[in-house]
Amino acid sequence: MLRYIVRRVLGAIPVLFGLSVILFLFLRLLPGNPAVAILGQHATPQLVAQISSSLGLDKPLYVQYLQYIWQLLHGNFGASFVDGRTVASTFLVRFPATLELTTGAMIFAVGLGIPLGRLAARHPNGWIDGAVTALSLFGISIPIFVLGYTLVFIFGVELHWLPAVGQIDPRLNVNPVTNFSIIDAILSGNVNAVEDAVAHLILPSIALGSIPLAIVTRITRASVIDVSNEDYVRTARAKGLTEKRVDDRHIMRNAWLPVTTVIGLQVGSLLAGAVITETVFVWNGVGSWVVQAIENHDLIVVQSLIMIFAIIFLAVNLLVDIGYAFLNPRIRYS
Amino acid sequence: MASRAATLVVRPAPRASRGLWRDALSRLRRNGPAIVGLVLIAIFVIGAVFAPVIAPYDPSVGVLTNSMQGPSLAHLMGTDLLGRDEFSRVLYGARISLTVGVVAVICGLAVGMVVGAVAGGAGGIVDTILMRFTDVMLAVPGILLAIAIVAWLGHGEVQIIVAVGVSYAPIFARLLRGSLLALRESDFVLAARSAGASTPRILLHHMMPNALTPMIVQATLALATAIIDVAGLGFLGLGPGDPRVAEWGEMLTDSARFLQNAPYLIIFPGAAITISAIGFNLLGDGLRESLDPRLKR
Numbered sequence: 001m002l003r004y005i006v007r008r009v010l011g012a013i014p015v016l017f018g019l020s021v022i023l024f025l026f027l028r029l030l031p032g033n034p035a036v037a038i039l040g041q042h043a044t045p046q047l048v049a050q051i052s053s054s055l056g057l058d059k060p061l062y063v064q065y066l067q068y069i070w071q072l073l074h075g076n077f078g079a080s081f082v083d084g085r086t087v088a089s090t091f092l093v094r095f096p097a098t099l100e101l102t103t104g105a106m107i108f109a110v111g112l113g114i115p116l117g118r119l120a121a122r123h124p125n126g127w128i129d130g131a132v133t134a135l136s137l138f139g140i141s142i143p144i145f146v147l148g149y150t151l152v153f154i155f156g157v158e159l160h161w162l163p164a165v166g167q168i169d170p171r172l173n174v175n176p177v178t179n180f181s182i183i184d185a186i187l188s189g190n191v192n193a194v195e196d197a198v199a200h201l202i203l204p205s206i207a208l209g210s211i212p213l214a215i216v217t218r219i220t221r222a223s224v225i226d227v228s229n230e231d232y233v234r235t236a237r238a239k240g241l242t243e244k245r246v247d248d249r250h251i252m253r254n255a256w257l258p259v260t261t262v263i264g265l266q267v268g269s270l271l272a273g274a275v276i277t278e279t280v281f282v283w284n285g286v287g288s289w290v291v292q293a294i295e296n297h298d299l300i301v302v303q304s305l306i307m308i309f310a311i312i313f314l315a316v317n318l319l320v321d322i323g324y325a326f327l328n329p330r331i332r333y334s
Numbered sequence: 335m336a337s338r339a340a341t342l343v344v345r346p347a348p349r350a351s352r353g354l355w356r357d358a359l360s361r362l363r364r365n366g367p368a369i370v371g372l373v374l375i376a377i378f379v380i381g382a383v384f385a386p387v388i389a390p391y392d393p394s395v396g397v398l399t400n401s402m403q404g405p406s407l408a409h410l411m412g413t414d415l416l417g418r419d420e421f422s423r424v425l426y427g428a429r430i431s432l433t434v435g436v437v438a439v440i441c442g443l444a445v446g447m448v449v450g451a452v453a454g455g456a457g458g459i460v461d462t463i464l465m466r467f468t469d470v471m472l473a474v475p476g477i478l479l480a481i482a483i484v485a486w487l488g489h490g491e492v493q494i495i496v497a498v499g500v501s502y503a504p505i506f507a508r509l510l511r512g513s514l515l516a517l518r519e520s521d522f523v524l525a526a527r528s529a530g531a532s533t534p535r536i537l538l539h540h541m542m543p544n545a546l547t548p549m550i551v552q553a554t555l556a557l558a559t560a561i562i563d564v565a566g567l568g569f570l571g572l573g574p575g576d577p578r579v580a581e582w583g584e585m586l587t588d589s590a591r592f593l594q595n596a597p598y599l600i601i602f603p604g605a606a607i608t609i610s611a612i613g614f615n616l617l618g619d620g621l622r623e624s625l626d627p628r629l630k631r
Contacts, residue, residue: 018470026486141611143562145569145583146604149590153597272476276566280590290478291570294485306482310473 004325012314019310023303024068028061039081040297051081077304082296087304090289096179097167097285101277102270104205109212110263116213117220117259118252124225132217139214144273148207148280155203165282168197208277212266219262223255230254257328264320268313361624368620374613378606382428391419393426394578402596411602414589420599423580424606430574430581431610434494435560441499443553446506453507454514454545455537465511468504477501477563484567489575498563502556509552513545547625554618558611565607582607 035051036043056064071078077087120132156164167181168174172193174184181200185193227233228251236250237243274287282288286305293301362368381388391409396416405412411420453464471479483497517523518541526540567573568583582603589599 014466015469015473018466019473022470026482137612137615138608141558141562141615142608143565143569143604143611145566145586146600146608149586149593149600150604153593153600157594157597268475272478275478275481276569279570290481294481295571299485302482302485306474306478309475309478313475314473 001325005322008318008321012318015314016311019307020069020072021065023307024065026303027055027299028064047081054078072307077307078300080293080298080301082293082298082301087301087308090301091286091305091308093179094284094286094289097181097283098271098274098278098287100167100180100182100201101204101208101274101283101285101287102267104201105209105212105270105273105277106263106266108205108209109216109266113213113216114220114259117217118224120217120221121224121228129221132221136214136217139210139217142210144207144210144276145280147210148204148277151203151207152280162203163196163200164203167200167283168193169200172196204277204281204283207280208270208273211269211273212263215262215266216259220255220259223258224251227251227255257324260327261320261324264317264324267316267320271309271313358621358624362620365620365624367616368624371613371616371618371620374609375617378428378432378610378613381425382432385422385425385429389419389422389425391422393418393422393580402592402599404596405598412596412598414585414596414599415592420585420602423585424582424602427580427582427585427603427606428610430491430579431561431564431607434491434564435498435557438495438498438564439502439553439556439560441495442502442556443506443549445499446503446508447510447549449503449507450510451514451537451542454511454518455533455541461511464507468507471501471504472508474501477566480563480567481570481572484572489572491574494564494567494572494574497567498560501563502560505556506549506552509548510545513548514541517541517544551618551622551625554614554621558614558618561607561611561614 035048035055035057039047039051052058056067059067075088077091079086080090083090116132116135120129123129152164155162163169168185172185172188172190174181174188174190174193174197177184177187181197182194185197233246233250236246241250271287274285275290276287277283278285278287279291286308290302290305292298293305385393396414396418398417400409400413400417401415402417403409403413405420409419409421411424414420414423449464449468453461474482479501480494480497483500484493487493487496514537523536523540526536531540565581565583565586568581568585569587570583571587573581573584585603586600589596589603592599
């Protein structure tokens with residue numbers, strides 16, 4: 001098991017190394033002087049000189065790269081020239097919101113997708129199955145921002161059931177300690193604040209979770225149908241076991257494996273989807289930061305955020321693979 | 335199902351089958367959802383091609399006194415802030431979304447197939463290098479890669495095509511390489527090799543046709559996500575960048591502020607994106623079922 005983990009961790013290193021080369025070139029290959037390209041035509045000479053020296057533009061390319069990777073290995077992702085803050089410090093402030101959102105979306109997708117998939121698999125090609133299939137087709141076909149605005153319009157604007165935008169009502173004066181709005185609300189000891197923070201999370205989670213929901217539903221349905229046709233399931237039924245026991249012990253145990261892999265793969269789509277979801281729901285997370293950085297032409301931030309997203313994505317996939325190997329001994333020895 | 339199996343057994347030689355494509359076509363014709371998908375796509379293609387004929391108004395010219403009117407007989411989908419006819423803009427938007435989406439997928443497919451064929455065909459060090467490179471590309475999740483590329487290249491339809499195409503290429507490369515590797519060990523490739531066929535000939539005439547079906551399915555499904563991604567880029571302000579051009583994603587961003595008073599400005603372009611994506615998803619699933627005879631329905 002340990003050998004498997006080590007092998008997988010080592011395997012991620014060349015990918016990150018390759019990405020660092022591409023992202024390094026991403027800034028250096030900008031047309032003209034990169035410092036001017038980053039700052040725009042109207043930048044003051046002082047600022048251009050400052051950026052040039054921080055990027056080491058006067059040195060040979062390989063020295064620049066070594067400098068860049070050295071900084072990267074020390075967790076220094078550079079600083080935004082717009083507000084002067086380091087990427088790492090802003091990231092730590094903004095990431096909790098994104099983590100809260102993606103967790104909410106994942107809970108929605110898995111919490112609803114697995115029961116729906118099991119329900120559909122119970123009577124394949126029946127009307128419930130048809131409805132579930134149609135729902136998942138709709139889920140993968142509707143863009144996050146269309147679903148997001150539709151939800152805001154129905155539940156926020158028309159029905160007033162849920163707050164339309166933001167993470168927590170600012171009038172509640174919740175002190176940002178951890179930057180997780182729900183945890184901060186709990187820390188404030190105000191029950192209304194906790195309710196408010198959870199209410200703010202519902203619509204964005206549904207919008208972001210729609211694609212993973214569709215995929216988890218589909219794969220659960222397919223996997224359960226697959227396993228249900230196995231000989232050992234028939235044997236279990238023939239032994240006279242109760243339907244519930246067959247379901248829990250014989251079908252689901254085996255049907256879980258592909259479902260866990262797919263859930264892990266959805267993390268990437270959640271991270272990318274957070275960019276759009278946070279823009280629709282005006283969340284101050286990492287996703288909306290990407291959009292702001294692009295609008296401000298803050299390319300150092302864009303470059304660093306892509307690197308960070310890739311690291312998170314690879315790390316989560318690694319964890320999922322290890323978890324999978326843990327669940328399925330056949331993987332470990334191949 | 336049973337009767338079809340029986341007729342297959344009666345057939346004297348495998349050659350008597352009408353061939354993969356004709357079999358697939360007849361299966362596709364009997365696949366209801368796929369036909370629905372095809373019809374939906376056809377509606378959008380016709381709308382896009384004949385937009386100048388169908389559209390009642392010029393999509394880029396607005397009458398300010400007609401600003402923000404709800405749907406009516408004169409304006410089927412209402413008018414936007416500048417008094418432009420929303421129906422005409424949705425029609426013209428189909429041109430941008432479909433062309434950009436389709437061309438982007440074709441570009442991604444072309445690049446991905448070359449990379450995949452070289453990697454899967456050559457093997458060894460070439461394969462390792464190319465696959466490590468696709469690993470790097472795939473490490474950047476989803477639309478983020480396209481976002482970064484547009485941020486780097488700047489605004490414009492060509493830039494969007496490049497961005498979306500590049501972000502899809504590694505997926506196609508991986509897929510083709512995988513099928514080629516599996517086929518390399520198959521009996522008919524071994525037979526061709528022992529008959530003295532050259533490597534390029536085996537690759538082009540024996541392996542590629544067999545590796546093509548999963549590519550077609552994947553490309554059709556990619557069209558659905560490409561249309562969504564193109565609209566997503568437009569929504570994030572990374573669209574064609576020309577305010578006169580009607581693009582579904584940009585139309586949504588422009589209207590988001592008026593959600594309370596003019597929800598129809600969100601609903602119609604949003605529905606256009608969703609319905610066209612549903613069309614391609616239905617067709618893709620249908621193709622998967624009809625191109626792979628082993629797949630049980």
